[in-house]
Amino acid sequence: MIVFILDLEFNPVALRQTEISVQNAFSGFRSIPVNLNFAAIMNRAIEASREPFFITLYAGEQLEHGFHSELQDWFKELPDDCAGICLQPSEPTSDVLPLSSIAPRGPVVWRREAVAGMIGETGEDIGKPDASGSFLTSVNLPFEQYVLLEMMYRLSSAWTWREYRTQSWKARYFSSSPGWRKSKEEWSCIHPIISSIPRTVSVTAIPIITVVVCTFDNAEYLPWSIRSMLIQSFTDWELIVIDDGSQDDTGEKLQPYAIDPRVILIRNEENRGKAFCLNKALSLARGKWLLELDADDWLTPDCLEVIAEQALTSDDIGAFYAHHYEWLERSNKQLLFKRIELPLPEITPERLLSSASPLAPRSYRIRILKELGGWWEHDPYQGRLYEDVQLLIRISSRYTVKHIRKALYHRRIRNASITRRNQGNYERWAGWMRRELLRAENIEVN
Numbered sequence: 113m114i115v116f117i118l119d120l121e122f123n124p125v126a127l128r129q130t131e132i133s134v135q136n137a138f139s140g141f142r143s144i145p146v147n148l149n150f151a152a153i154m155n156r157a158i159e160a161s162r163e164p165f166f167i168t169l170y171a172g173e174q175l176e177h178g179f180h181s182e183l184q185d186w187f188k189e190l191p192d193d194c195a196g197i198c199l200q201p202s203e204p205t206s207d208v209l210p211l212s213s214i215a216p217r218g219p220v221v222w223r224r225e226a227v228a229g230m231i232g233e234t235g236e237d238i239g240k241p242d243a244s245g246s247f248l249t250s251v252n253l254p255f256e257q258y259v260l261l262e263m264m265y266r267l268s269s270a271w272t273w274r275e276y277r278t279q280s281w282k283a284r285y286f287s288s289s290p291g292w293r294k295s296k297e298e299w300s301c302i303h304p305i306i307s308s309i310p311r312t313v314s315v316t317a318i319p320i321i322t323v324v325v326c327t328f329d330n331a332e333y334l335p336w337s338i339r340s341m342l343i344q345s346f347t348d349w350e351l352i353v354i355d356d357g358s359q360d361d362t363g364e365k366l367q368p369y370a371i372d373p374r375v376i377l378i379r380n381e382e383n384r385g386k387a388f389c390l391n392k393a394l395s396l397a398r399g400k401w402l403l404e405l406d407a408d409d410w411l412t413p414d415c416l417e418v419i420a421e422q423a424l425t426s427d428d429i430g431a432f433y434a435h436h437y438e439w440l441e442r443s444n445k446q447l448l449f450k451r452i453e454l455p456l457p458e459i460t461p462e463r464l465l466s467s468a469s470p471l472a473p474r475s476y477r478i479r480i481l482k483e484l485g486g487w488w489e490h491d492p493y494q495g496r497l498y499e500d501v502q503l504l505i506r507i508s509s510r511y512t513v514k515h516i517r518k519a520l521y522h523r524r525i526r527n528a529s530i531t532r533r534n535q536g537n538y539e540r541w542a543g544w545m546r547r548e549l550l551r552a553e554n555i556e557v558n
Contacts, residue, residue, distance in 0.1 A: 113138070113141050113163050114141075114142050114157055114161055114163060115134050115138070115141055115142065115166070115169060116143075116146060116157070116166065116167065117131060117169050117170070117171055118147070118150055118168060118170050118260075119145055120171070121171070123171055129172065130170075130171050131145065133173075133174035133175045133176070134169070136175075137175035137176065137177060137180055138180055145171075151256065155249075158224060158227060158228050164224055164225070165222060165223055165224060166222050167220060167222070168222065170284050173281065173284045176281070179281060182276075182278055186274070193272050194223065194273065195272065195273060196220075196221050196222040196223055196274075197220060197275070199275070199276055199277070199281045200275065200277045201279070201282065201283050202278055214295045214296055215258065215261065215299045216261060217283065218261045218263075219264055219273065220281065223271075226267055226271050227263065247262075250445065251335050252335045252336060252339070253306070254336055254445065254447055255302050258302060258306055261306060265307045265309075292448060294448075294449045301412075305339070305340065305410075305413060308413055309343070311342065311343065311344070311347055318398055318400075319348050319399045320349065320399055320401065320420055320423070321350075322349070322350050322351075322352060322401070323349055323352070323403045323404075323416075324389075324393040324403070324404055325405050325406070325407050326386050326393070326404075327355055327356065327358065327362060328356040328357065328358050328383060328407075329360045329362065330360075330362065330407035331361045331362040332360075332365075333407050333408040334366065335365060336410055337407055338351070338353075338369060339410070340410035341405070341411065344411065344414075344415065344417070345417045346416040346417035349374065349416055350375075350376065350399060353369075353376070353377050353378065354379075354380065355377070355379040356384060356389050357379075357380045357381060357382045357383035363379065378392065385489070385493075385495045386495060386496055386499050387487035387494070388494075388495060390486065390499065391486040391489070394481055394482065394487075400477070401419070401420075401423050401475050401478060402475065402478050403415075403419065403475040404472075404473065409472070409521065409522055410521075411473070412521065415520040418518060418520055419475050419516070419520070422516060428512055429511070429513070429514045430476070430477055430480050430511025430512060431475060431476045431477065431480075431504065431507050431508075431511070431514070432514050432515075432516055433472070433474055433514075433515060434472075434473055434516035434518055434520040434521065435454055435518060435519040435520070436452070436453050436472045436519055436521035436523045437449070437451075437452055437453070437519050437523065438453050438525055439524050441524055441526040455469055455471050456469055456471075457515055459471075459515075461508055461557045464501055465501070465542055468538055468542075470500075471504065472521045472523050474500060474504070476503070476507065477511075480511060484503075487499050491545070492541055497537060497541060498538065498545075501545075509549075509555050
């Protein structure tokens with residue numbers, strides 16, 4: 113039997129303690145320590161193995177001598193539809209916090225048959241967009257610390273689980289989380305996503321909301337972004353993805369979604385910029401409202417439902433925006449919860465142009481977008497920068513833009529983004545925008 117030891121915190125002392133406990137508890141069992149890309153490593157090992165079960169431990173957890181005999185007893189009474197075993201310590205320690213005090217730990221023992229259904233030869237996520245038989249790699253799940261839980265939730269629709277209390281398995285404990293990691297906020301944001309199953313519904317004649325993703329060389333972010341669409345509680349939507357001439361494997365990452373009739377995939381042969389892509393999507397959109405979703409961001413599961421409720425009862429609103437969560441992407445791609453960003457409570461053309469505050473999500477009434485001629489592409493940067501600001505300024509000068517006081521969007525902040533790389537260009541663009549508003553629409557913005 114394989115025993116995987118997940119060393120998420122790169123703690124060699126804790127890892128060694130767990131390895132020694134496995135050696136003492138089992139004879140002939142193979143332990144595999146993993147820390148980086150562990151989902152792919154586990155998938156490959158499971159695919160190659162023919163053992164009916166495997167074990168996952170976190171570095172710092174320990175097995176006692178009696179674990180092997182207890183495990184054999186559990187196996188005897190395990191029904192065929194049971195995917196594995198969750199364990200609880202029989203006598204939890206009270207002076208420190210267990211791992212499960214914030215998030216559940218996830219199973220310790222797994223049935224290989226349940227997990228190995230669609231693991232490919234490379235150990236990568238294959239088949240359906242939800243990769244329904246493999247542990248999700250960081251492309252499909254950027255929060256690897258929850259990979260066991262995500263698999264448990266995904267299998268629970270077809271499999272059962274058993275739970276036992278035991279003294280022969282010792283949970284790992286810690287006194288506190290690192291100061292830079294807001295574990296409670298992180299879990300409250302991620303749990304609704306990984307515990308939701310992508311919805312398959314019949315396609316309606318005319319969707320209410322058209323969601324548009326414009327992407328250029330963002331292949332590694334797209335599966336997580338699109339997953340947030342597939343689990344929406346509101347299902348009357350369509351998704352248009354515009355690949356703006358990407359040179360990476362964007363096409364390969366998008367291909368599994370082509371089977372969903374709600375998803376429309378478009379590719380530009382050359383890079384044309386954000387405004388061009390949005391205008392192309394606008395020409396194809398069948399919905400009454402258009403919502404922008406950046407390729408590296410994601411929606412809360414109730415985002416479209418909340419916006420639809422507001423949109424369907426507001427005849428005089430030109431656009432909506434809401435609160436959003438901010439996540440800081442570190443150099444190793446780890447995401448750290450930063451804060452809930454509270455945008456301007458009320459926007460005017462003057463406030464938008466002077467502050468350039470990021471507003472997300474942004475949802476526009478499509479009739480008004482077409483009335484205004486869509487996004488301008490004739491600015492100094494050909495619609496590649498600040499296209500969101502210019503459109504909201506034009507809409508807010510004529511229509512009400514309503515603020516929804518709820519966080520509905522997750523915004524990833526990364527140093528490599530086009531906005532971060534061009535922060536010094538805003539003043540030039542703002543000067544042009546003031547002149548153009550006065551010339552083209554007789555709007556004076558100070």
